[in-house]
Amino acid sequence: xxxxxxxxxxxxxxxxxxxxxxxxxxxxxxxxxxxxxxxxxxxxxxxxxxxxxxxxxxxxxxxxxxxxxxxxxxxxxxxxxxxxxxxxxxxxxxxxxxxxxxxxxxxxxxxxxxxxxxxxxxxxxxxxxxxxxxxxxxxxxxxxxxxxxxxxxxxxxxxxxxxxxxxxxxxxxxxxxxxxxxxxxxxxxxxxxxxxxxxxxxxxxxxxxxxxxxxxxxxxxxxxxxxxxxxxxxxxxxxxxxxxxxxxxxxxxxxxxxxxxxxxxxxxxxxxxxxxxxxxxxxxxxxxxxxxxxxxx
Numbered sequence: 001x002x003x004x005x006x007x008x009x010x011x012x013x014x015x016x017x018x019x020x021x022x023x024x025x026x027x028x029x030x031x032x033x034x035x036x037x038x039x040x041x042x043x044x045x046x047x048x049x050x051x052x053x054x055x056x057x058x059x060x061x062x063x064x065x066x067x068x069x070x071x072x073x074x075x076x077x078x079x080x081x082x083x084x085x086x087x088x089x090x091x092x093x094x095x096x097x098x099x100x101x102x103x104x105x106x107x108x109x110x111x112x113x114x115x116x117x118x119x120x121x122x123x124x125x126x127x128x129x130x131x132x133x134x135x136x137x138x139x140x141x142x143x144x145x146x147x148x149x150x151x152x153x154x155x156x157x158x159x160x161x162x163x164x165x166x167x168x169x170x171x172x173x174x175x176x177x178x179x180x181x182x183x184x185x186x187x188x189x190x191x192x193x194x195x196x197x198x199x200x201x202x203x204x205x206x207x208x209x210x211x212x213x214x215x216x217x218x219x220x221x222x223x224x225x226x227x228x229x230x231x232x233x234x235x236x237x238x239x240x241x242x243x244x245x246x247x248x249x250x251x252x253x254x255x256x257x258x259x260x261x262x263x264x265x266x267x268x269x270x271x272x273x274x275x276x277x278x279x280x281x282x283x284x285x286x287x288x289x290x291x292x293x294x295x296x297x
Contacts, residue, residue, distance in 0.1 A: 029067070029089025055195035055255035055271070056105045056145070056247035058098055062293030067091025070293075078250040078268065079285040095141040096297045098194075098246065101171040103151040105247075109173065110297070111155060113141055120173030129173045140185075142297075143169075144193035144245075145203035148223030156205075162186030166226055179223055188215075194245040195255030198275035206245075206257065206278075212238030216278060233278060240267075244296045249285075264291035 059073040060080060069087045072080040090096065092114050098107035099120070109122040116136035120129040135141070140158040147154045152171035157178070158164045164185040167175040185191070185207075193205030202219035205227070209215065214237045217227040237243070240259040249256045254271035257279060261267065266286030269279040290296075 029087065054105060054248070054253040056100060056107070057251065058107045058194070058246040060244070060246050060249075060258065061086065061096070061098070061297050062290070063090045063093065063096065063295040064292050065091070065294055067093075074249050074251060076251055078270075078283065080249070090295075093295065094136075095138075096295055097141065097143045097155070098297060099143045099153045099155075099169065099173075100145070101152045101169065101173075103146065111141075111143065111173070113138070122173070131174060140191060142191060142193075144191075144205050145195055147203055147219055147221075147226045149221045154223075156181070156191070158185050158191070160186075166223060168223055181226060190240075190243045192243050192245045192257060193255075194247045195271075197255060197271055197273070197278045199273040206233065206243070208237045208240070208243055212236055214243075216275065218275065231275070241291075242296055246297070258285070258296075260286075260290045260296070262291075264288045266290045 057074065059071045062070050064070070067088055067090045068085065069090050070083040071086040072083050075081045093112045094114065096110050096112040098110055100106060101108045107123065109120060111118060111120050113135045116133055118131040118135045120131055137159050138157040139160050141155065143153045143155050145153050147166060148168045150168065152169035154169050155167040155175060156164060157167065162185050163183045164181040165178040166181050167178050169175060187209050188207040189210055190208040191205055193203065195203055197204040197216065198218055202221045204219045205217045207215050207217065213235045214233040215230040216233050217230050220226055220228060239261050241262050242260040243257060245255060245257050247255050249258065249268055250270050252270070254273045256271050257269040259267045259269065265284060265288050267282040268285045269282050272278055272280060
């Protein structure tokens with residue numbers, strides 16, 4: 001991913017909100033822009049020219065039980081700024097995930113599943129693209145970046161029998177036909193990823209199983225076989241009821257992981273870039289209240 005200047009980061013994250021998005025027969029909902037002020041003290045953490053292979057930088061979003069959307073953006077100091085109201089009408093969305101179409105390191109919009117329908121909404125517009133029907137067959141859906149080798153982010157979807165599929169993104173919200181990744185993925189309660197965890201330039205994912213073990217799947221860049229065999233990261237992850245990655249939270253160029261415990265506290269696991277030990281020890285970045293969100297993305 002290209003690293004932007006501090007000014008470009010400000011502009012990109014300010015645009016990390018969606019305008020009112022209503023298709024002719026789509027669900028009515030809205031999402032406003034999330035204004036972000038990158039502190040002057042953060043400027044030294046960004047290159048003055050674009051660099052390759054840095055992790056994406058995105059806000060962390062949550063949807064509460066009322067359907068209101070809230071945005072948290074990295075504060076440049078290893079945590080998140082106070083939440084910003086970002087819209088309403090998302091109470092019927094089953095899944096929401098951010099997507100970057102042009103590999104600039106910032107999300108351009110969101111895919112969401114409402115009922116059996118998949119929609120794409122571009123940040124900052126009032127347009128909502130209907131992508132397709134039949135998405136109620138899936139019990140897990142997320143974009144973990146570019147897995148197939150092209151510039152645009154792709155989409156992973158797991159069906160109720162545990163088969164994982166990959167849809168390649170066209171860069172405009174639309175998707176190719178699905179490609180079968182493999183079976184047995186219903187062993188996992190959570191799947192997350194947004195960027196390269198291991199330093200090889202390929203996007204990776206992690207998956208938490210029902211016994212609380214977290215596993216690493218290294219990306220290959222080949223859509224026909226997008227992941228290598230899994231390797232064990234560690235146990236004890238059952239203390240968390242959600243794990244999510246939106247990219248680089250502490251602005252060091254490496255993708256990170258956030259985890260919410262059963263009491264509603266939020267923890268940051270900073271990425272190391274080392275496949276043998278991909279995360280540093282956890283740091284608490286939210287003392288409580290995060291259980292208010294039924295969706296985090």
